[in-house]
Amino acid sequence: MKRLIEQSSGLVTALKCGVNKIGIARKLTVQERRLLLSVIVIPVIVSGTLAQPLARDYRRAHDRDILNEFTHLLSIPNIASDRENIRRNADFIREMMQRRGLNPQLLEGKSADTPPAVYGEWKVSGATHSIILYAHYDGQPVDPKAWTASPPFQPTWRTAAMESGGQVASLPATGEINPEWRLYARSASDDKAGVMAILTAFDALRAQNATPEVNIKFLFEGEEEAGSPHLGDIIDLHKQLLESDAWIICDGPVHQSGRKQVVFGVRGDQNVDITVYGAKRPLHSGHYGNWAPNPAMTLARLLATMKDANGRVAIAGWYDGVEPLGEAEHRAIGEAPAYDDEIRSQLGLAKTEGNGQLLMELINQPSLNINGMSSGDVGALARNVIPTTASAVLGDLVSVGRNRLSQTRGVGESAYADRLVLPMGDSFVDSRTVRWTEIRDLAIGAETVGFDTVWTADELLWRSAGRDPQG
Numbered sequence: 415m416k417r418l419i420e421q422s423s424g425l426v427t428a429l430k431c432g433v434n435k436i437g438i439a440r441k442l443t444v445q446e447r448r449l450l451l452s453v454i455v456i457p458v459i460v461s462g463t464l465a466q467p468l469a470r471d472y473r474r475a476h477d478r479d480i481l482n483e484f485t486h487l488l489s490i491p492n493i494a495s496d497r498e499n500i501r502r503n504a505d506f507i508r509e510m511m512q513r514r515g516l517n518p519q520l521l522e523g524k525s526a527d528t529p530p531a532v533y534g535e536w537k538v539s540g541a542t543h544s545i546i547l548y549a550h551y552d553g554q555p556v557d558p559k560a561w562t563a564s565p566p567f568q569p570t571w572r573t574a575a576m577e578s579g580g581q582v583a584s585l586p587a588t589g590e591i592n593p594e595w596r597l598y599a600r601s602a603s604d605d606k607a608g609v610m611a612i613l614t615a616f617d618a619l620r621a622q623n624a625t626p627e628v629n630i631k632f633l634f635e636g637e638e639e640a641g642s643p644h645l646g647d648i649i650d651l652h653k654q655l656l657e658s659d660a661w662i663i664c665d666g667p668v669h670q671s672g673r674k675q676v677v678f679g680v681r682g683d684q685n686v687d688i689t690v691y692g693a694k695r696p697l698h699s700g701h702y703g704n705w706a707p708n709p710a711m712t713l714a715r716l717l718a719t720m721k722d723a724n725g726r727v728a729i730a731g732w733y734d735g736v737e738p739l740g741e742a743e744h745r746a747i748g749e750a751p752a753y754d755d756e757i758r759s760q761l762g763l764a765k766t767e768g769n770g771q772l773l774m775e776l777i778n779q780p781s782l783n784i785n786g787m788s789s790g791d792v793g794a795l796a797r798n799v800i801p802t803t804a805s806a807v808l809g810d811l812v813s814v815g816r817n818r819l820s821q822t823r824g825v826g827e828s829a830y831a832d833r834l835v836l837p838m839g840d841s842f843v844d845s846r847t848v849r850w851t852e853i854r855d856l857a858i859g860a861e862t863v864g865f866d867t868v869w870t871a872d873e874l875l876w877r878s879a880g881r882d883p884q885g
């Protein structure tokens with residue numbers, strides 16, 4: 415997407431503002447949080463306005479209306495491959511923008527089955543710069559059978575998070591909304607909340623007659639979770655419309671502490687598939703054990719050579735060329751909340767990797783993850799067998815400056831000759847915004863109008879996860 419952004423942006427600047435995207439659950443307060451996350455960036459460009467308090471007041475005064483519009487949006491199935499319904503989402507968002515006077519239009523791709531992007535604009539007379547606020551309205555595929563508590567496209571309120579025993583309930587029609595309530599639906603967080611928050615932030619600012627110093631363009635994509643295969647086409651076809659100085663991507667997690675954050679880059683991602691082959695057919699372990707090589711054992715041994723006990727990747731050259739963090743990035747990490755102990759406790763981890771280094775330091779290093787592995791059967795299907803194959807998928811997360819192809823090759827070279835190592839699918843490039851310091855300074859300016867904002871260096875980009883337009 416860095417390439418895609420370059421297509422439409424002279425300065426190749428992209429920020430991500432964080433939103434809660436952990437699973438399907440979202441706090442009721444995420445509505446507020448999302449709203450604030452969106453306006454987080456707008457005060458940077460709104461002159462002389464205390465935008466955040468105004469936006470918060472607006473949200474409090476209009477919470478039922480905001481949530482009504484939001485739950486309607488959530489009730490429309492939004493899997494990118496569901497062509498009919500994904501277009502219903504686009505149409506509904508276009509109507510939302512129409513009501514707001516944002517001159518919306520659907521940006522079609524080259525093929526009729528491409529989910530359209532929904533575009534709108536807030537033109538400011540005399541403005542010479544433009545930014546694009548991006549979110550995506552499609553969601554991850556759903557397995558309806560797995561949604562046993564409530565259906566994915568039937569937005570459902572609970573009195574608290576499910577894991578805390580929250581019960582299904584109707585939202586009281588009046589009164590202060592309990593911030594512990596949760597709204598469950600596919601994309602309630604990732605990333606229809608982004609769409610809703612951006613448009614609500616616009617409402618809040620316009621209600622106060624606040625005017626930005628730059629033109630604001632809105633772009634809501636409909637197949638980000640499918641890897642944005644046609645976003646390049648859409649940008650190509652609508653280049654002039656999408657000209658901008660910067661993109662702000664509203665699609666990412668809040669800081670683990672729950673505080674808002676803006677991140678200035680993504681880590682990149684490349685998956686690798688490894689399969690180790692044994693005998694042509696399963697063998698009885700009692701008859702052939704000690705003689706026929708067991709591919710599961712071979713794979714386990716192979717994977718164990720790739721990382722040491724502290725989580726350091728042991729593949730030769732793995733860290734070569736990693737671009738070190740700069741002074742401003744170190745400062746940002748230093749200013750972030752000390753939260754590692756809390757996260758360890760929340761996750762039930764007795765210890766973490768990295769010899770005491772902080773999470774934020776370590777996510778700026780390339781990693782090597784076992785995403786999954788498989789061989790033979792376990793549980794009720796377990797039997798005395800030497801499996802024929804053993805497979806693993808490695809998530810190869812790349813840091814800025816690192817050549818992911820050479821890393822993939824490194825994995826291959828560390829494997830033995832009789833293993834098959836294949837890069838899987840697209841990779842997602844790493845990047846840092848080229849205007850890190852300048853934008854950070856602007857953002858810190860925004861803090862002086864009341865933001866309790868976390869500014870971090872590169873943030874791990876979720877992968878299944880990881881595809882955001884920056885990835």
Ligand SMILES: [Zn+2]
Pocket residue numbers: 550604605638665666882
């Ligand atoms: Zn997303």
